[in-house]
Amino acid sequence: MRAFLFPGQGSQVVGMGRDLADASATAREVFQEVDEALGQHLFRLMADGPDADLMLTENAQPAIMANAVATLRVLEREGGARLAEKADFVAGHSLGEYSALCAAQAIDLATTARLLKTRGRAMQAAVPVGVGAMAALLGADVARAQALAEAAAEGQVCTVANDNDPTQVVISGHREAIERAVAMVKEHGIKRGVLLPVSAPFHCALMRPAAEAMAEALAAADLRPPLVPVYANVTAAPAADPDTIRDLLVRQVTGTVRWRESVAAMAAAGVTDFVEFGGKVLAPMVKRIAPDATVTSVVAMADIEALAKRL
Structure with a gap:
């Protein structure tokens, strides 16, 4: 069995999609459709920067999605390998869940x-x-990370945001609490804590206003059953019902990204082949979670051509 995966924030880089657009009319169509949907020259920003503008959350999120979906569409149209025939499940890390749903035709690209x-x-x-912060805990499993977060909270928000793999967990919350946690890592048997260069504390209770905004936006959006089930971040379980998916996407804004559990669940369900589209962030995590699995990152045209031959 096979799963198609889609990366989250942090995988953006100036130059993303440029070579693919040069090589493929299919990719150019995707980038043009996204530009028209947003009423901005997002692809120009992806290709040429400046980096500071691409890093802005409101630009990075659709850019990462556009790049990943373009990569898949080139595989489907020019490589003849369609998702519905080649993948049993899809999954994405945080915003990547939207890319996965778009790839599986549950939500249209625009x-x-x-x-x-x-x-x-x-x-x-x-x-x-400045009010919030996030930190990566290296050499930490989720139990140690949760214990550290609880000890550092002191009445503030400090919680596990991303359970990425057996060696890396990300915490999120009030800046003071996150800084306390970083200072306390050794006491909890954690190798290292690193503050992340993010502009907001994602996936924690401080994001409740954003969850409310997404509930309104998703209620008005047309969602269809995906071609294959999507493993949801907040449940680490497959979902296919549109109303359920809406609810899960709202919960995801404040909830923990249970990536380690999602990959483990897919492996337990029989997935032995994981393919990441548009990035090289998830593949190392997957190998640490499911060491015996085959893992492929697909970014460039040569990657797409090689994958098309293998599938």
């Missing part, structure tokens, strides 16, 4: 782009700059 623009703006606006 709607996905607009939802992610709204999501990025709402997440940025939910907390004043």
Whole structure:
């Protein structure tokens, strides 16, 4: 069995999609459709920067989605390998869940782009700059990370945001609490804590205003059953009902991204082949979770051609 995976925020880089657009009319169509849906020159920003503008959450989220979906569409149209025939499940990390749903035709491309623009703006606006923070805990499992977060909270928000793999967990919340947690890592048997260069504390209770904004946006959006089930971040379980998916996407804004459990669940369900589209972030995590699995990152035209031959 096979799963198609889609990366989250942090995989953006100036130059993304440029070579693919040069090589493929299919990719150019995707980028043009996203530009038209958003009423901005997002692809120009992806290709040429500046980096500071691409890093803005409201730009990074639709950009990462557009790049991943373009990569898949080239595989489907020019490589003849269609998702419905080659994948048993899809999954995405945080915003990547929207890319996965778009890839599986549960949400059309223009709607996905607009939802992610709204999501990025709402997440940025939910907390004043400087009030929140996130930190990566290296050499930490989720139990140790939770114990550390509880000890550091002291009445503030401090919680597990991303359970990425057996060696890396990300915490999120009030800046003071996150800084306390980083200072306390050794006491909890954690190798290292690193503050992340993010503009807001994602996936924690401070994001509630953003969750409310997404509930409104998703209620108005047309969602269809995906071609294959999507493993949801907040449940680490497959979902296919549109109303259920709407609810899960709202919960995801404040909930923990249970990526380690999602990959483990897919492996337990029989997935032995994982393919990441548009990035090289998830593949190392997957190998640490499911060491015996085959893992492929597909970014460039040569990657797509090689994958098409293998599938």
